[in-house]
Amino acid sequence: MNGPAAPKDPEKKRPYFYILKDKEIFGAKQPDGSAIHFIYESDGRLINSAQIVGNITDEEELRLLESVEGFGRLVHSIGVSVETDNPKEEIEFVFQMYGRKNLYGGGTNLRCKLTGDGMEHRIYLSDYTWTEDDYIPGQIKFIMSTPEKLGKASVRLYLNDGYMAPEEVEEAEVDTKSENYCAMIAKSLMNLGNTYRIRKAIEKAKAGKSVTVAYIGGSITQGAGATPINTECYAYKSYQLFQNRFASGNNVKFIKAGVGGTPSELGMLRFDRDVLRDGEKPDIVIVEFAVNDEGDETKGDCYESLVRKILKLDWNPEVVLLFSVFANDWNLQERLRPVGDLYDLPMVSIRDAVVEQFTRKEGRVLTKNQFFYDMFHPSNIGHTIMADCLQYLFERCELREHARLDAFENGLTEEGMLLQRLKLEPVIGGSFENVRLMDKKDVYEGAVIETGDFTATDQELQSVEMDDALNLTPEFPYNWMYDGTKTDAEAFTLRMNCKALVLIFKDSGEVDVGKAEVFVDGAHVLTADPHINNWQHCNAAILFNNENSEEHTVKIEISKEDIDKKFTILGFGYVL
Numbered sequence: 001m002n003g004p005a006a007p008k009d010p011e012k013k014r015p016y017f018y019i020l021k022d023k024e025i026f027g028a029k030q031p032d033g034s035a036i037h038f039i040y041e042s043d044g045r046l047i048n049s050a051q052i053v054g055n056i057t058d059e060e061e062l063r064l065l066e067s068v069e070g071f072g073r074l075v076h077s078i079g080v081s082v083e084t085d086n087p088k089e090e091i092e093f094v095f096q097m098y099g100r101k102n103l104y105g106g107g108t109n110l111r112c113k114l115t116g117d118g119m120e121h122r123i124y125l126s127d128y129t130w131t132e133d134d135y136i137p138g139q140i141k142f143i144m145s146t147p148e149k150l151g152k153a154s155v156r157l158y159l160n161d162g163y164m165a166p167e168e169v170e171e172a173e174v175d176t177k178s179e180n181y182c183a184m185i186a187k188s189l190m191n192l193g194n195t196y197r198i199r200k201a202i203e204k205a206k207a208g209k210s211v212t213v214a215y216i217g218g219s220i221t222q223g224a225g226a227t228p229i230n231t232e233c234y235a236y237k238s239y240q241l242f243q244n245r246f247a248s249g250n251n252v253k254f255i256k257a258g259v260g261g262t263p264s265e266l267g268m269l270r271f272d273r274d275v276l277r278d279g280e281k282p283d284i285v286i287v288e289f290a291v292n293d294e295g296d297e298t299k300g301d302c303y304e305s306l307v308r309k310i311l312k313l314d315w316n317p318e319v320v321l322l323f324s325v326f327a328n329d330w331n332l333q334e335r336l337r338p339v340g341d342l343y344d345l346p347m348v349s350i351r352d353a354v355v356e357q358f359t360r361k362e363g364r365v366l367t368k369n370q371f372f373y374d375m376f377h378p379s380n381i382g383h384t385i386m387a388d389c390l391q392y393l394f395e396r397c398e399l400r401e402h403a404r405l406d407a408f409e410n411g412l413t414e415e416g417m418l419l420q421r422l423k424l425e426p427v428i429g430g431s432f433e434n435v436r437l438m439d440k441k442d443v444y445e446g447a448v449i450e451t452g453d454f455t456a457t458d459q460e461l462q463s464v465e466m467d468d469a470l471n472l473t474p475e476f477p478y479n480w481m482y483d484g485t486k487t488d489a490e491a492f493t494l495r496m497n498c499k500a501l502v503l504i505f506k507d508s509g510e511v512d513v514g515k516a517e518v519f520v521d522g523a524h525v526l527t528a529d530p531h532i533n534n535w536q537h538c539n540a541a542i543l544f545n546n547e548n549s550e551e552h553t554v555k556i557e558i559s560k561e562d563i564d565k566k567f568t569i570l571g572f573g574y575v576l
Helices: 045-052 058-064 068-074 179-186 196-206 234-246 264-273 299-313 333-343 350-359 379-400 413-422
Strands: 017-026 037-042 075-084 091-097 109-115 123-124 134-144 149-157 190-191 209-217 252-258 284-288 317-321 348-349 436-437 448-450 462-466 472-474 481-484 494-507 516-520 523-529 537-558 567-576
Touching: 017 037, 017 045, 017 134, 058 068, 058 075, 068 075, 075 109, 091 123, 091 350, 109 481, 134 149, 179 284, 179 299, 179 379, 190 333, 190 379, 196 209, 196 234, 196 284, 196 317, 196 379, 196 413, 209 234, 234 252, 234 379, 264 299, 264 462, 264 494, 264 537, 264 567, 284 299, 299 317, 299 333, 317 333, 317 350, 317 379, 317 481, 317 567, 333 348, 333 413, 348 350, 348 379, 350 379, 481 537, 494 516, 494 523, 523 537, 537 567
Parallel strands: 209 252, 209 284, 284 317, 317 348
Antiparallel strands: 017 149, 037 134, 075 123, 075 149, 091 109, 091 134, 190 348, 436 567, 448 494, 462 472, 481 567, 494 537, 494 567, 516 523, 516 537
């Protein structure tokens, strides 16, 4: 007769900290039919997660998270759990390390299979043989068996001997109905401004007339951090709040044109195609570039140009300036606020509302971990707060004394005040307020283009969820690509008379893309390097910006050492 099996020695209890804790995930359907939720950990994101989720303050431990080598010294194992409505839902977890030479293909992938029952599964780093190319912790993927299903995920890092972690901090659920919450939202209103155009839109909505609310910005406006991205993003929630409060029917239309990693330098170029597409005439345009515009080489000229471009449209739309915030409590509202002040525009600062909450001891509404999904993007509750801040502005506008709808045509006092301000000199600049986009689809009749060997069309483009859709729309599909197949590649040449010219080219992390040299009138002005940012998105670079229009010749040729690699010209922005 056999007795009971001897129990195994229990595993040593190890200190740990979370990098994800009860975070929403959503298996977005991919082109190949799979369902994946991506969480990027490069560019300081993993360190930031350790700080705001795991409360790590130890500088040595944070430094170790910068590289795969340091990660292996610090981390003993990874604990992963996912909870879904279906406890039997099959999920694969992948923590992908990026390679030094081959960014996406050279690193180790740490994997485990689990189900949606909330049980934790462990990945032991000692089970893996690391590659020579392993460089930095790259991204986390949750690969789900059923597309478009929600779940909550937690990931914690168990530490090797000699390292410690602080105790977990308990977080109370955010009460969006509390007085403290409402007071927080009210602090977001930087400037009510000239409310005439917003009030006009509200009156139209109440009268059952069609009203369009549009949002343009970077990844936050695209909806990054929101799960699912199409209905939990601040833009969609804000549009819903506006419709529910002011519409007399289903008469409010929604336009979302957020593109990740792009500043107003690119926003001004894609505004016509992404916002005014199909003849749309938005009544209100929310502009959100307060965290992306650090990359704007004009330091505000492009931003003000975009604002002026919108304000001067024939149908007189309103512009609302929205200042979002990063997890380091930073944005560019000090640089950009003078634009709103000059034109007396409504301005909303998320930074002013939430940052003080993060260090409060008494009466705190939410923690930094609750507001942010990662170091750049809000969580679902963060997006809710952003929408509530915009709605607070709209409701304050409604409370202002206003005339009947038919009186707006005659009562132009406030409109006249705005038009007078538009006649003033720009506070930063307006060099690009008349900028136009040129690509294969829309070629300016005064331009002479010789494509050389840039004859292919790139299909692998940055793609985004427009409006309330989950399907992806490619940016700049009418492009010119050199495909890397020539031994002596002929340059792309553009000749035209203009004041300013902006090149838009594709960034990428792939190893088969290369650099291009850009010449204006024979002088070298730029090496366009797709690997500076090292991920697939659209990059804009000003080639020249002059006082007067002149004839210019622009030549773009693949760098000699990259003759066997690809390069994509997405388009140009030009000012006549």
